[in-house]
Amino acid sequence: MRREGLQIGFSIVALACLMTILQTDNLFYYIQSYLLFKVFILISIPVICLWLVLSIRDYIHHHGIFYYCVHKFRSLLIPKAAKYFIVFVVAANFISISFGEPRYPFYDVGMFRWSTASQDYDKKMSQLKYYYWQDGQCKILDLRKEGSFFLAEHFGWGYTEEFMFAARFRNRGEKKNFEFLSALMKERGIDSLWVGVHSVNFETHDVTFDPDICNAVTFNQTANLYYGPIYVPDYQVKRCDED
Amino acid sequence: MKINFREENILSRMEKPGSAHQLALFRIFLGLQIFYSSGGRLFQLSDYVAVPAETKNIFPDMLNQLIASIAVPHLQIITQVLSLFLLMGLWTKYILPFLSISFLFLFSFYYATNNAPIPWLYIWFPLVLLNFTRCSDVLSLDKYFRLRKLQINALSNVYRWPLEVVSGWFAYIYVAAGVAKLLPIYKGWPWMQGGTSQDIMYNRFLDSIYFYVFAKPLFDYTEYAWIFASLSVASIFIELSCILILFTHRFHTQIILLVLCMHLFLFLIGVMGFMQLAIILSIALIQPGFFNKLFKERETPVTQAV
Numbered sequence: 001m002r003r004e005g006l007q008i009g010f011s012i013v014a015l016a017c018l019m020t021i022l023q024t025d026n027l028f029y030y031i032q033s034y035l036l037f038k039v040f041i042l043i044s045i046p047v048i049c050l051w052l053v054l055s056i057r058d059y060i061h062h063h064g065i066f067y068y069c070v071h072k073f074r075s076l077l078i079p080k081a082a083k084y085f086i087v088f089v090v091a092a093n094f095i096s097i098s099f100g101e102p103r104y105p106f107y108d109v110g111m112f113r114w115s116t117a118s119q120d121y122d123k124k125m126s127q128l129k130y131y132y133w134q135d136g137q138c139k140i141l142d143l144r145k146e147g148s149f150f151l152a153e154h155f156g157w158g159y160t161e162e163f164m165f166a167a168r169f170r171n172r173g174e175k176k177n178f179e180f181l182s183a184l185m186k187e188r189g190i191d192s193l194w195v196g197v198h199s200v201n202f203e204t205h206d207v208t209f210d211p212d213i214c215n216a217v218t219f220n221q222t223a224n225l226y227y228g229p230i231y232v233p234d235y236q237v238k239r240c241d242e243d
Numbered sequence: 244m245k246i247n248f249r250e251e252n253i254l255s256r257m258e259k260p261g262s263a264h265q266l267a268l269f270r271i272f273l274g275l276q277i278f279y280s281s282g283g284r285l286f287q288l289s290d291y292v293a294v295p296a297e298t299k300n301i302f303p304d305m306l307n308q309l310i311a312s313i314a315v316p317h318l319q320i321i322t323q324v325l326s327l328f329l330l331m332g333l334w335t336k337y338i339l340p341f342l343s344i345s346f347l348f349l350f351s352f353y354y355a356t357n358n359a360p361i362p363w364l365y366i367w368f369p370l371v372l373l374n375f376t377r378c379s380d381v382l383s384l385d386k387y388f389r390l391r392k393l394q395i396n397a398l399s400n401v402y403r404w405p406l407e408v409v410s411g412w413f414a415y416i417y418v419a420a421g422v423a424k425l426l427p428i429y430k431g432w433p434w435m436q437g438g439t440s441q442d443i444m445y446n447r448f449l450d451s452i453y454f455y456v457f458a459k460p461l462f463d464y465t466e467y468a469w470i471f472a473s474l475s476v477a478s479i480f481i482e483l484s485c486i487l488i489l490f491t492h493r494f495h496t497q498i499i500l501l502v503l504c505m506h507l508f509l510f511l512i513g514v515m516g517f518m519q520l521a522i523i524l525s526i527a528l529i530q531p532g533f534f535n536k537l538f539k540e541r542e543t544p545v546t547q548a549v
């Protein structure tokens with residue numbers, strides 16, 4: 001068991017080196033530019049080769065973790081077609097993980113894999129959101145809230161979190177996204193949607209909403225916004241220009 | 244606690260007897276989830292807005308064009324209807340291949356326009372796998388109408404191996420997610436500094452369930468870098484710890500609890516909810532004995548088809 005443990009540990013190290021090489025764009029540029037990376041490559045290649053040689057040798061001599069897995073899997077009493085299917089999916093996903101690149105339906109599960117450097121954030125954070133007027137009151141259309149079955153105020157079955165995420169973030173800059181939302185709100189008796197500025201001060205914990213249509217237009221054009229600028233309806237821009 | 248890895252690893256577990264009810268429940272919840280996720284108006288939104296996400300798939304262009312032209316509403320309706328059949332366990336053997344294909348095609352359209360993997364990532368493999376299983380032997384209309392012929396076999400693994408494969412799938416999802424954050428190696432350290440966690444919590448605060456419920460931030464998200472670093476390390480620890488599923492069953496309960504806590508936290512801070520999908524896959528991690536007791540299934544023998 002100790003031997004298998006060492007084999008697994010060595011495999012993890014070798015695969016981490018291999019995947020790092022496979023996932024590095026402009027590999028030769030980095031080799032030429034960074035001494036540390038060059039050293040890493042010079043160490044990695046022998047490690048990967050040694051791992052391959054030892055793994056193949058172990059397999060040929062019928063011992064080691066890889067031989068155990070293959071032998072055990074082949075001896076399992078499960079449908080042959082299922083075995084082929086499982087092997088195919090495992091192999092395809094392994095390739096996807098190795099290259100760090102998905103190809104539907106195979107996936108490297110790289111959600112939130114990007115690395116964001118720590119930075120100095122403003123104490124006040126602002127987001128643009130659609131809002132509407134009802135009974136003289138300004139009401140925010142909180143799309144992410146609408147994706148929650150228990151918190152939704154306007155939408156119900158069929159308007160899933162995925163829908164609201166796409167409408168709120170991914171498609172927010174698209175005119176058609178606004179048209180789709182606007183049509184849905186019209187069905188619910190809301191004639192016009194406007195864009196306002198929703199802010200939170202993390203120091204004081206104060207949350208405010210500014211319905212000023214011109215401030216929102218300016219903020220949309222000048223600020224560096226999460227997921228980019230939002231689509232501002234033409235009638236809002238026009239009214240702002242008139243004012 | 245001495246762990247016998249030879250006896251407790253996932254391949255050895257696949258040889259053991261399982262619970263027909265556990266597999267059937269997995270089928271039912273999977274059918275429910277497919278019905279729910281394929282019924283969303285997201286497909287109409289994607290079709291209308293039509294923003295390409297520059298994603299890649301394994302299908303040829305011609306097929307992708309065909310999928311795009313029939314996804315809304317044809318594939319969507321077909322997937323929903325077939326998922327109801329799966330849920331009820333009616334003609335399961337015959338509908339499963341068609342449901343697998345329609346689901347893969349429909350969510351290919353979803354992925355092509357949204358670049359978000361959530362429902363299909365968790366579900367597609369277990370769904371296709373059910374094609375090779377006897378998932379409608381109990382709790383199904385197939386059984387009610389006697390469309391399945393049963394035989395007693397005490398030592399059969401027919402109900403166990405599919406769920407063990409699904410538990411392997413569970414491990415793959417989380418371990419791959421952990422690996423993706425750490426590789427390439429030079430990116431892993433910066434990730435653990437917590438910048439990504441802080442970026443998400445800071446920018447999504449006003450769009451988070453936490454804000455909708457409590458209206459105020461938990462603390463000053465512009466400070467306390469160590470909290471974000473701890474959260475990042477914890478998430479990697481939880482994700483990588485799922486590899487234990489492959490070696491032993493003894494930590495399944497702890498893994499389920501940790502994963503659900505992680506999903507609950509993500510849900511609160513404004514990341515899309517994966518929780519119900521994780522719960523569905525978690526059915527595979529529960530020991531069959533629990534279902535045997537719950538449904539008063541005979542300990543041995545277990546039903547098996549001719």
